[in-house]
Amino acid sequence: MRVSILKIIIFSFVFFSLFVLWQGLKKNNNYDTKSLVGARISNFQFTEINNVNKSISEKDLKNNKFTLINFFASWCLPCRTEHKYLINLSKKKIKIIGINFKDKKKNANNFLKELGNPYNFVGKDSDGKASVLFGVYGIPESILVDNNLNIIKKIIGPIDQNQYNEILNLIK
Amino acid sequence: MKIKKIILIIYFSFFMSLNADENYRDVSEIYKNLRCLICQGQSIADSNSDFAVTIKLVVQDLISEKKTNDEIYSFLISKYGEWIVYQPSFSKNNFLLWTLPYAVLVLGGFIIFFIVRKNKHNRVN
Amino acid sequence: MLSNIGIGLVYSILALSFLTIYNAHLDLKIINTTVKKIIYKLSLFQITFTILSFFTLILGFINSDFSLVNVYENSHTTKPLFYKIAGTWGNHEGSLLLWVNILVLFSYLFLIFNHIHNKKFRLYTLIFQNILIIGFVIFLLFNSNPFNSLYPIPLEGLGLNPILQDPALAIHPPLLYVGFVGCSIYFSAALGSLLSGYNGKLFAKSIKVWVVTSWCFQTLGIIVGSIWAYYELGWGGFWFWDPVENASLLPWFAITALMHSLIVLEKRNVLYYWVIILCLLTFILSVTGTFLVRSGILNSVHTFASDPSRGIYILVFLSLMIFAALTIFFTKYKKETYDFNIKSKETFILANNWFMAFFLATVLIGMLYPIFLDVLSNIKISVGPPFFNIVIIPLVVPLLFLMAIGPKFGWIKSQKKIFYKILFLILGSVIINLFIFNFFGKYSFLSNLIFIASIFLILNSILDIKKFINNKIKLELSRIISHLGFGLLVFFIGINHQFSLEEDFNLKVGEIKKTNNYEINFESMRIKESKNYKAIVGNFKLTNLKNNLVEYLDPEIRIYSNPETLTYEAAIETKITSDLYLTMSNVSRSDYYNIKFQKKPFMIWIWISAIMIALGGFVQLTFKKNES
Numbered sequence: 001m002r003v004s005i006l007k008i009i010i011f012s013f014v015f016f017s018l019f020v021l022w023q024g025l026k027k028n029n030n031y032d033t034k035s036l037v038g039a040r041i042s043n044f045q046f047t048e049i050n051n052v053n054k055s056i057s058e059k060d061l062k063n064n065k066f067t068l069i070n071f072f073a074s075w076c077l078p079c080r081t082e083h084k085y086l087i088n089l090s091k092k093k094i095k096i097i098g099i100n101f102k103d104k105k106k107n108a109n110n111f112l113k114e115l116g117n118p119y120n121f122v123g124k125d126s127d128g129k130a131s132v133l134f135g136v137y138g139i140p141e142s143i144l145v146d147n148n149l150n151i152i153k154k155i156i157g158p159i160d161q162n163q164y165n166e167i168l169n170l171i172k
Numbered sequence: 173m174k175i176k177k178i179i180l181i182i183y184f185s186f187f188m189s190l191n192a193d194e195n196y197r198d199v200s201e202i203y204k205n206l207r208c209l210i211c212q213g214q215s216i217a218d219s220n221s222d223f224a225v226t227i228k229l230v231v232q233d234l235i236s237e238k239k240t241n242d243e244i245y246s247f248l249i250s251k252y253g254e255w256i257v258y259q260p261s262f263s264k265n266n267f268l269l270w271t272l273p274y275a276v277l278v279l280g281g282f283i284i285f286f287i288v289r290k291n292k293h294n295r296v297n
Numbered sequence: 298m299l300s301n302i303g304i305g306l307v308y309s310i311l312a313l314s315f316l317t318i319y320n321a322h323l324d325l326k327i328i329n330t331t332v333k334k335i336i337y338k339l340s341l342f343q344i345t346f347t348i349l350s351f352f353t354l355i356l357g358f359i360n361s362d363f364s365l366v367n368v369y370e371n372s373h374t375t376k377p378l379f380y381k382i383a384g385t386w387g388n389h390e391g392s393l394l395l396w397v398n399i400l401v402l403f404s405y406l407f408l409i410f411n412h413i414h415n416k417k418f419r420l421y422t423l424i425f426q427n428i429l430i431i432g433f434v435i436f437l438l439f440n441s442n443p444f445n446s447l448y449p450i451p452l453e454g455l456g457l458n459p460i461l462q463d464p465a466l467a468i469h470p471p472l473l474y475v476g477f478v479g480c481s482i483y484f485s486a487a488l489g490s491l492l493s494g495y496n497g498k499l500f501a502k503s504i505k506v507w508v509v510t511s512w513c514f515q516t517l518g519i520i521v522g523s524i525w526a527y528y529e530l531g532w533g534g535f536w537f538w539d540p541v542e543n544a545s546l547l548p549w550f551a552i553t554a555l556m557h558s559l560i561v562l563e564k565r566n567v568l569y570y571w572v573i574i575l576c577l578l579t580f581i582l583s584v585t586g587t588f589l590v591r592s593g594i595l596n597s598v599h600t601f602a603s604d605p606s607r608g609i610y611i612l613v614f615l616s617l618m619i620f621a622a623l624t625i626f627f628t629k630y631k632k633e634t635y636d637f638n639i640k641s642k643e644t645f646i647l648a649n650n651w652f653m654a655f656f657l658a659t660v661l662i663g664m665l666y667p668i669f670l671d672v673l674s675n676i677k678i679s680v681g682p683p684f685f686n687i688v689i690i691p692l693v694v695p696l697l698f699l700m701a702i703g704p705k706f707g708w709i710k711s712q713k714k715i716f717y718k719i720l721f722l723i724l725g726s727v728i729i730n731l732f733i734f735n736f737f738g739k740y741s742f743l744s745n746l747i748f749i750a751s752i753f754l755i756l757n758s759i760l761d762i763k764k765f766i767n768n769k770i771k772l773e774l775s776r777i778i779s780h781l782g783f784g785l786l787v788f789f790i791g792i793n794h795q796f797s798l799e800e801d802f803n804l805k806v807g808e809i810k811k812t813n814n815y816e817i818n819f820e821s822m823r824i825k826e827s828k829n830y831k832a833i834v835g836n837f838k839l840t841n842l843k844n845n846l847v848e849y850l851d852p853e854i855r856i857y858s859n860p861e862t863l864t865y866e867a868a869i870e871t872k873i874t875s876d877l878y879l880t881m882s883n884v885s886r887s888d889y890y891n892i893k894f895q896k897k898p899f900m901i902w903i904w905i906s907a908i909m910i911a912l913g914g915f916v917q918l919t920f921k922k923n924e925s
Contacts (some may be wrong), residue, residue, distance in 0.1 A: 024668040026610045128226040135251035137209045200799045218532035220882040225888025269666045276658040280651040
C-alpha cells in the first residue's frame with residue numbers, strides 16, 4: 001500500500017513538473033519593467049539643460065492631470081523614430097518632460113532644433129544617475145504619471161503607433 | 173612532529189603574499205549581487221554596459237550616504253523589481269525555494285536513520 | 298554532396314538501430330548464453346557509420362564547404378584549421394551529432410566488453426540504448442540536422458564567435474559529453490538489469506568501469522569549462538552558478554553518489570534498487586540539463602542560440618524517458634532487506650549519497666524555481682550565486698569531515714584507536730587554521746570551519762599516502778588522490794575567496810592609480826593587427842608597493858571581423874602564489890578606459906587540485922585490478 005501511495009505521488013509530481021516546464025517554454029524570458037506600475041515616483045530635481053537657474057521637481061507635476069516623462073539622447077537612434085509621436089502628443093492634453101540622458105548640451109539642442117521640441121521642460125541627467133530614480137535602464141523610455149504622481153504606464157523602447165494610441169486612450 | 177615543522181615552513185613561504193583588504197570588499201560584493209538588466213546573465217560587477225556603469229555610480233553614492241546593503245538592495249528592487257538582485261529574498265513567494273533543499277536534507281537523514289536503526293539488530297560479524 | 302553522404306549515413310544509423318532492436322528481440326527468445334553473431338555485426342556497422350558521419354561533417358568544416366548550412370553558419374575560410382575542426386562540435390547541430398556518436402560508441406563497447414555477463418541483460422541493455430539512439434537521431438534528422446544543404450552556395454561563412462576559439466573550449470564538449478552521454482549506457486543497463494532480473498553484484502561489476510569513466514570525463518569537462526571561463530571571459534571568476542554550469546553539475550552529483558554506492562553493491566550486494574535509481578536519474582538529469590540549456594527557457598551567458606521547437610522535442614523525449622523508467626522500475630521493484638553495520642564503511646557511503654542528494658536538490662531547485670514561479674504566479678526573480686553559496690557551503694564542512702573519517706572504517710566493526718587519531722588531527726587542523734587567521738587576516742566563523750575541515754581532510758589524506766607508501770593499507774590510491782584533491786580544492790578556493798584583491802577604476806592613457814597595495818601605471822597604448830582581428834593593447838606597469846616588484850601586463854580590446862564582435866582579453870600573470878588579472882574596456886563617449894585589476898591567490902593550485910580529483914578516477918581505471 002505504502003508503495004502505491006508513493007507511486008501516485010511521484011507520478012503526479014513528475015507530470016506536474018513536466019507540465020510547468022512545457023508552459024515555461026512559452027514564456028518570454030527577457031526581463032522588462034513594464035509591470036512596475038502603480039507606485040508613486042520618488043522625489044526628484046532636474047536642472048534645465050540651457051539654464052542652471054531653472055529647475056523642475058515632482059511638485060511641479062501635481063498641477064498636471066497627466067505628465068509624460070521621456071528619457072532621450074541625441075546619440076540614440078530609436079529616439080529619432082519615436083520623436084514624431086512626442087510632437088503629436090505635445091498638442092494634446094498632456095505635459096511632456098524630456099530628460100536628456102548622458103548627453104552634451106550642444107548635441108541635445110541640435111537634436112531638438114532638427115526634429116522639433118515637444119517638451120515643456122528639458123532636464124539634464126549627465127551621468128544617468130537620476131534616471132535610476134525612475135527605474136530606467138535603457139533609452140528611450142517613457143513614463144506616464146497622473147496628478148498624484150502615480151505611474152500609470154511604462155513604455156520601454158521607442159513609442160510606436162500602438163503605444164501612442166494607448167497613451168491617447170489613457171489621457172482621455 | 174616533523175610533519176608540523178614541514179607544514180610551518182611551507183606556510184611561511186607560501187603565504188607571504190597574502191593580505192586581506194577589507195575596504196573594497198563591500199562594494200564589489202554588492203556589485204556581484206546585482207544583475208545587469210540588459211546583459212545576458214552578467215552581474216553589474218562583470219558588465220561593462222552603460223547600465224552597469226550607472227548603477228555602480230548610484231551604489232557608490234548610496235554607500236557614501238551611509239546606507240546599509242539591505243537599504244541599497246531595497247531601493248533598487250523598488251525601482252527595477254526583484255529580478256535585479258541575485259539573492260532571492262526570504263519572503264512568502266520564495267519560502268519554498270529556501271526551505272525545500274533543507275527538507276530534502278532532513279528527509280534523507282530520516283531515511284538513513286531508519287535504515288540504520290532497523291538493522292542495528294541484524295549486525296553481521 | 299557531403300550533405301547527401303551525411304544524411305545517408307545518419308539514416309543508416311537509424312535503420313541499424315531498428316535492425317538491432319529487432320534481432321535482439323528475436324535473440325532474447327533463444328535460451329542460451331551467447332549473443333547471435335549478427336547483432337555484433339550490426340553494432341560494428343553502426344559504430345562505423347556513425348564515426349564516418351562525424352568525419353563527414355568535420356571534412357565539411359575543414360574544406361569550408363558552405364553547401365552545408367551548419368558549416369556556413371559556424372565557420373569561415375580565415376579561421377585557423379584547429380578551430381575549423383573544433384567548430385564541428387561547437388554548435389548545436391554538430392554537438393548533437395557528437396551525442397549520437399557517443400551513444401553509439403558506448404552501445405558498441407558495452408556489447409563487446411561484457412561477454413561474461415548474462416545474455417538477457419546485455420540484450421535488454423542494447424535494446425534500450427538503441428531506443429535512445431533512435432530518439433536522438435530522429436531529433437537530429439528532423440529538427441537539428443547538421444547536414445542540411447544550402448543553395449546557392451555562399452562564398453563565405455558567418456564565422457565562429459571568437460570567444461569560442463580557444464583550445465580549452467575546443468576540448469570541453471568532447472570531454473563533457475563522454476560524461477553526460479556516457480551515462481546513457483548505465484541508464485539502459487539499469488533497465489536491462491530490472492527486466493532480466495540480474496544479480497546486483499554482477500550488475501555492479503558490469504557498469505563500474507563505465508560509471509568511473511563517465512565520472513572522470515565529466516569532472517575534467519567541468520574543470521576545462523571553468524578554466525576557459527577564467528582565461529577567456531574576462532571577469533576573473535571561474536564559477537557563476539550559471540544555468541549551463543549547473544546543468545553539468547547535476548549529473549556529476551548523481552554519478553559521484555552512484556560511484557560510491559557501487560562499491561557497496563559490489564562488495565555486499567545491498568542497495569541494488571538505490572543504485573538502479575541513481576543510474577536512471579543520472580541520464581535523466583543529463584537530458585533535463587540539455588533541455589533547460591538548449592530550449593531557451595533560461596537566460597544565460599553561455600546558452601546556445603535557442604529555438605522553441607527544440608525545447609518541445611527534448612521535453613517530449615525527456616517525458617517518455619522518465620515515464621518509461623518509472624513504470625519499469627515500479628513494476629520490477631521488490632522489497633530489499635538491508636544488512637547494515639552502523640560504524641562501517643556502508644554508513645559513510647550512505648552519508649556521501651545523502652550529501653550528494655542534498656547538493657543535487659539544491660542546484661536543481663535553484664534552477665527550476667524561477668521557472669515555476671514565473672509560470673504559476675507570473676513573478677520573475679533571479680536565483681544566483683548568493684543562493685547557492687549560502688545553502689551549499691555550510692554543508693561542505695561536515696562533508697569534508699566525513700570524507701576524511703569514512704575511509705578509515707572497515708567493512709566490519711571498527712576499533713577505538715581511530716577515535717584518538719581523529720581527535721589529534723582535528724586539533725592539528727584547528728592550530729593551522731588559527732595560524733592563518735592570526736597572521737594573514739580575519740574571516741568569518743563559517744570560513745574558519747571550512748579551513749579546519751579542509752585541512753583535516755588534507756592531513757588525513759597525506760597520512761594515508763604515507764601509509765600507502767609503507768604498504769600498511771590496502772591499495773586505495775585512487776580514493777586518496779581524489780579526496781586529497783577535493784580537500785585541497787576547498788582549501789585553495791577558500792584562501793582565494795578570502796584574500797583576493799579587486800579594484801575597479803577609470804584611467805586615461807598616461808595616468809597612474811595608487812591603491813593600498815599596488816601602483817598601476819597606464820603607460821601607453823598601441824594597435825595590434827592579427828590574422829582575423831585588430832586589437833587595442835594597453836601597456837600597464839604594475840608595482841607591488843610592499844616589495845617593489847614590477848610586472849607588465851597588456852590587456853586587449855579585440856575587434857574581430859568575422860563575425861563582427863568585440864571582446865576583452867584579460868592580461869593574466871600566473872605565478873605560484875597568485876595570479877595578477879587585468880582587464881581594460883572602453884567607456885562610451887569618453888577617453889577613459891575602465892580598468893579592473895584583481896590579485897587572486899593560488900589560482901593555479903585551484904586548477905591543480907581539481908585535476909587531482911579527476912586523476913584519482915583515472916588511476917582507478919588503470920589499476921582497477923588492485924582495488925580491493
